[in-house]
Structure formats: C-alpha cells, structure tokens
Amino acid sequence: MKIDIDQQRLNGEIDALAAFSDAEAPAVTRVVFSEQDLRARAWLKERFAEAGLAVREDAVGNTFARWQGTNLDLPAVATGSHVDAIPHAGKYDGVVGVLGGLEAIRALQRAGFRPDRSIELIMFTSEEPTRFGLGCLGSRLMSGILKPFAAAALRDAEGQTLDTVRQQAGFHGSLESVRVAPGTYSGFVELHIEQGPILDQQKREQEKVPLGLVTHIAAPASSQITIEGEGGHAGARLMPGRRDALCAASEIILAVEQAALSTGAIDTVGTVGICRVHPGAVNSIPCRVQLSLDVRDTDAARRDRVQAEIEAAVREIGKRRGVSVNIEVINSDPPAESSPEILTALTTACEAEGIAYRRMVSRAYHDSSFMSRIAPIAMLFIPCRGGVSHRADEYSSPEEIGQGVRVLARTLAMLAGGGRPV
Ligand code: GLV
Ligand code: MN
C-alpha cells in the first residue's frame, strides 16, 4: 500500500491553526479554554467531521474523532496529542500529532484502506500546565491518575476553578465520566516533535531525516515554592536585618541549578520558570515570592534525590535568611515505557518507508506518559530545527512532518489490521 500525504493541505492546516493565537505571529499562545482555544477546537472539529470521523467530547473537553473499523468488537487503536500552546510558543508542539494524525487517517482513506479496529484521533485537553499549574489534565483524568475532585478544585491565576471554567467553556457532565477503562484502546501512538537536539544533529551529520522511536519518557515532577519575608520601603529601610524574599529566591534558583548539575547525568534537569514577586514595585522590598520548580530525570530515583536535595537547600536558605519557606509538590510522576509491540510496528513502518530511525528517550513529558497507564503506547519523534521548542522559532520542515505522518499512517494500519477490499 502506498501512503500519499497531502503535504500542502497539512501545511495549510498547521498555519491556519497557528492563527488561533493570543500572541503576535510567529509566536503562538493558546491557553486552555481561552477564546482562541475554543475557536481552534471548533475549527478542528470541522476538519475531523470533513474527514468523515465521528466526533465526541468528554466532560473536560478531550475530543475524540473516530474512523469506524469493520470489527466493532475489537478495542480501537488511538493516536493524537494536544493543541494548547504555552505563552509565546511555536506552532508545531502537539499540533503535529493532532493534524498529522488527521492527515495519516485521510491518507489511509485515500489509499482505500479499511481498518478492522476503529482508529481514534484524540485531542487532549491542556497538556500544558500554563493555566491550572498541572500538565496533561485530559490524559491524567482519562487514566485515573488525577482524581475528579482534585481536578475540579484546580485554580487558575484568577482563582477560577477548573470545574467552573470548563463548564463556562461548554463542557458539562461529571468529571468522573472522563476516566477510561484499561483495555478501551489496544494501543496509542503519539507523533510529536522531539523538542531536543538529537535528531536534528543526526540529520545534519548524515544528511537525511531520521525519526525517533521513543522507548521511555522521563519522570517529571513539579512544585511550587513560596517564600515569605518582610517588605518595606526600599529607600528608608536599611540593609542590615532585611528579610528580602526575592534575595532568598535568588539563592534558591541557583541551588536548583546546582542540584541538577551535581548528578553529573545529562538526563537530570531542573528549572525555575516562574517567579512571582509581591508587591512588585520598584521602591518596595519584596515580601513574598512564588517560584515554580520543574525537576525531571529518566531515572526516577535520581530525580527524587535531586528533589530532596533542593528541598533541603530551600529550608537551609530560609533559616539562614530568616524567611519562611513552603514547598508544595504538585506532581511527581513515574517514567513511562513504550510497548515492544508498538515499537516493532513503528520499526517495520520506518523500514517500509525507507526512513532512517533511532531509538531514544523523551525528556519532555507527553499525554503518552498517562495513556501508558491504560494502554500500550509508543511515540514517534520528528526532528525540530536546532532542538528548539517552547519558543516562537520552533520549526520542523514539511519533509520531516511528512515522513512522520507516513510512518504514523503505516503504523496505525498495522495496529488496526485490515486492508484494501478486493
Ligand atoms: C511538555 O510540554 C513538557 O513540559 O514536557
Ligand atoms: Mn509543550
């Protein structure tokens, strides 16, 4: 079976989706349940329906577009990703897995393929933690890892709960109903940009595009650190005896960097990405600071040791500087492992398409991390220029995307079973 991708249409769709944004192009900002996110969802549902897929949404806005197979007794095989985008992101993160998944299905339809198992395209709600502070909301709820009562109570920066916001966005029904029983899907394959430099480097060295077959996804953890000191007038209050919360925060940020570097392992990373300073006035000593902390490693035990080291440093800095500190762990997830069967299907598909590939780990987390709790999973990575992601200049070429989509289509066909009617 020859898989033909309509590359022009797919490129056009990626550009069209990028226009649903709260940032000026080329940057994309599309925060979950914002007006732009809702407009993007409506546009996507039209594209899904145009392809003859049956579209349904759950109570948190996860969207399912199903190409019905000939054997309804078999669990479906699924693919998909997310389309929410962090502030000032690019246009490929997540999008390639949703629009690429759609194009893979359309390519199979054009090839005359009839799947035995249904093939379902899933667009997950809020893979990014931007609004509610916790990533992979949709897939966490589907897998049962995030409990409905805990999800409902998550709050955004305005203090609105997820429960209120999702209902205002038109997603009703009980959050309990989002959970999906293990066995519902026979497998889940996610196409995504690598977001790191390995494939791009290999491409430049070997002058051909390789794909990444993801064998493991690193274990992510995130926390919020709150530091309370004493504020006051920046001019009148003398330096001795100050309890400046931002000075303590600065030491903490450097301690995070140090702890992550101290393992000597390339796979350990630690980042403070948010620093909220109160009251945030040029002539006022900061009395309260909130920091976000993101620590990850492919080795969960090593990640936990680094996290503990950071927590000890935070307490020591707090004590020494006379400020109070509080650490709230938001999530501490295990790594995920890919299924050997799906990796074999991906390998076979790469070979059939004559595309180079390598096995690799994903240091970013993905909805696959949580789908792995209820189904066999694997991921397929395409290169992105310079390994750049979560930035407006994120870029994957049409050739790279096209190769990923062709391999995805072939893999879905293999996992679904079926063929062309004679
Ligand atoms: C996902 O966007 C991540 O932060 O890994
Ligand atoms: Mn992302």
Ligand code: MN
């Ligand atoms: Mn992503």
